[in-house]
Amino acid sequence: MPLALWALTISAFGIGTTEFVIVGLLPTVAKDLSISIPSAGLLVSFYAIGVAIGAPVLTALTNKFPRKPLLIYLMLLFVAGNLLAGISPGFIPLVLARIVTGFAHGVFFAVGATIAAALVPADKRASAIAIMFAGLTVAMAVGVPLGTMIGQHFGWRATFLGVAGLGLIGLLANLILLPGNIKNEAAAPIKEQFGILGNKKLLLAFLTTIFNYGGVFLVFTYLSPLLTELTGMSKNMVNLMLLVYGVAIAVGNIIGGKVANKMPLKALLWMLVLQAVVLLIFSFTVHYTVPAVLTLFVVGALSFGTVPASQLFVVQTAERINPAMANVASAFNIASFNAGAALGAYAGGWVVSSVLGLAAAPWIGAIFVLFSIVLVLLSAREEKLTEQNFTTVETVVSAAN
Numbered sequence: 001m002p003l004a005l006w007a008l009t010i011s012a013f014g015i016g017t018t019e020f021v022i023v024g025l026l027p028t029v030a031k032d033l034s035i036s037i038p039s040a041g042l043l044v045s046f047y048a049i050g051v052a053i054g055a056p057v058l059t060a061l062t063n064k065f066p067r068k069p070l071l072i073y074l075m076l077l078f079v080a081g082n083l084l085a086g087i088s089p090g091f092i093p094l095v096l097a098r099i100v101t102g103f104a105h106g107v108f109f110a111v112g113a114t115i116a117a118a119l120v121p122a123d124k125r126a127s128a129i130a131i132m133f134a135g136l137t138v139a140m141a142v143g144v145p146l147g148t149m150i151g152q153h154f155g156w157r158a159t160f161l162g163v164a165g166l167g168l169i170g171l172l173a174n175l176i177l178l179p180g181n182i183k184n185e186a187a188a189p190i191k192e193q194f195g196i197l198g199n200k201k202l203l204l205a206f207l208t209t210i211f212n213y214g215g216v217f218l219v220f221t222y223l224s225p226l227l228t229e230l231t232g233m234s235k236n237m238v239n240l241m242l243l244v245y246g247v248a249i250a251v252g253n254i255i256g257g258k259v260a261n262k263m264p265l266k267a268l269l270w271m272l273v274l275q276a277v278v279l280l281i282f283s284f285t286v287h288y289t290v291p292a293v294l295t296l297f298v299v300g301a302l303s304f305g306t307v308p309a310s311q312l313f314v315v316q317t318a319e320r321i322n323p324a325m326a327n328v329a330s331a332f333n334i335a336s337f338n339a340g341a342a343l344g345a346y347a348g349g350w351v352v353s354s355v356l357g358l359a360a361a362p363w364i365g366a367i368f369v370l371f372s373i374v375l376v377l378l379s380a381r382e383e384k385l386t387e388q389n390f391t392t393v394e395t396v397v398s399a400a401n
Contacts, residue, residue: 002119005131007177008112011075011170012135015105017143018082018163019047019136022098023221024148024242025156032156033091037225038349044221045345046095050102051338058103059110059331067115067182071108071174078104079167086161097160106338109133110331113311115182123261125315130257130308137253137304141246145239152235196318196325196332201382205314208375209336210343212272212310215368216303217344219279219361222352229358231292241296248300256305260312265383268309269376275302276369283362307337313379344368 022029022043030040062070081101088094116132117125143166151159196202219226227233227241260267278298285291311333318329344365352358 003177004179004182005116005119005128007170007173008071008116008132009135010173011071011108011167012112012132013139013143014135014163014166014170015078015108016136016139017147017166018078018085018101018160019105020140020220021144021147021151021159021163022047024144024224024239025151025159026221026224028151029094029156033094035091037222038353039091041221041345041349043094043098044217045342047098047102047105048217048338048340048342048345050099051106052102052335052342053106054103055106055110055331055335055338056328058107060328062107062111063327067111068174068178068180070111071178072171074104074108075167075171075174077101078108079164079171082160082164082167086157086159086164088157102338106331106334109334111327113330113334114315114327117312117315118183126260126264126308126312127257129311130253133253133304133307133311134250137246137250139246140249140300140304141243144246145243148239148242152239196321196329199317199321201317201379202314202321202329202332204375204379204382205310205317206332206336208268208372208379209310209333210340211368211372211375212275212306213337213340214344214347215275215279215340215365215372217341218348218351218365218368219282219299219344220303221345221348222358222361225352225358226286226361227292230286231289233289241293244293244297245300248297249304252301252303252305253307255301257308260309264309264313264316265376265380268306268313269373269380271302271306271309272369272373272376275299275306276366276373278302279362279366279369283359283366286359286362310337 022040026037026040026043029035029043030037033040078101081097081104084100085094085097088097112132113129116128120128143163147159147162150162197206223242223245224238227238228235233241256267256271278295282292282295282299285295311330314329314333315326318326347364347368348361351360351364356364
């Protein structure tokens with residue numbers, strides 16, 4: 001794989017760490033700021049909202065900006081956001097810092113995914129996207145447990161200051177490894193770019209991503225309290241479980257990229273079916289240590305295994321409609337991912353605070369994923385209709401000739 005791809009991976013590691021480390025720090029942040037755990041969970045939602053708003057809007061506005069300088073400026077914004085979080089005196093400044101960091105995240109992954117896909121042959125595109133997102137998944141395996149441990153021993157602000165340092169490493173990687181002549185994709189007018197929301201196939205794909213990751217984050221956001229209060233694990237054991245979960249995500253992401261290279265929509269469907277089943281099983285196994293660990297590993301592998309398939313399907317669909325829309329379509333899918341994260345974190349807070357309680361989170365997460373399965377089936381139906389129409393047109397043209 002090209003060295004430029006690894007620059008994206010290194011940056012994704014820092015971005016993934018800051019996005020997900022808050023999950024391990026929820027109890028620490030809640031105690032330090034004298035707020036409830038569901039209120040602290042809103043920090044996941046606000047970050048996701050920053051990504052969901054920033055990804056499509058800022059990507060559309062920067063479509064003609066040179067790619068390498070754009071990625072460098074995004075990493076500078078990322079570093080600034082984490083420095084602000086590291087010196088935040090209270091909840092509101094921390095929320096603002098999370099939103100600012102989310103802006104950088106959204107555009108980086110939207111643009112980075114299209115660059116990654118363009119760096120390799122057509123039959124390796126899902127694998128290239130998976131390698132870029134591997135930085136995010138390795139962050140789950142290494143960055144999140146390490147950041148959680150730092151936060152527990154030195155305070156959560158120290159974690160964010162450390163992540164700012166990771167951002168600087170990503171910045172240097174972009175400066176050194178990215179070529180200066182990365183070609184800008186053709187850019188349509190902004191009004192036309194946002195017109196993709198009127199395309200039925202893309203809209204179904206975005207909604208699929210929202211419900212998929214709504215289910216994932218409904219469980220993931222409250223993973224620490226699930227393991228401490230229901231499984232009965234210690235804080236140190238939870239750190240180990242975050243490591244296990246992260247390793248599973250990294251494995252699932254690479255496997256997901258390989259199986260999605262040729263038929264991304266079919267691969268996405270089967271991974272979602274498995275994900276719904278395993279989340280349902282987790283609602284029973286969470287009460288027992290060994291079964292909980294085993295189930296959690298499978299949950300982790302499936303949760304991000306769908307990313308390459310989802311992202312590649314969106315990019316391919318947009319390219320068939322209008323290649324100039326590929327970047328913004330990618331951005332909308334990143335936004336959808338984070339809209340799902342915000343929805344899941346909010347819904348999880350409601351579930352945890354309601355009469356249903358913490359134990360209901362896994363099976364309600366499975367219901368969210370079931371909705372995404374229905375949407376994939378509708379997408380498959382639309383794909384089949386498109387192929388039939390294309391075949392009909394070809395037949396008519398051949399007959400006319």
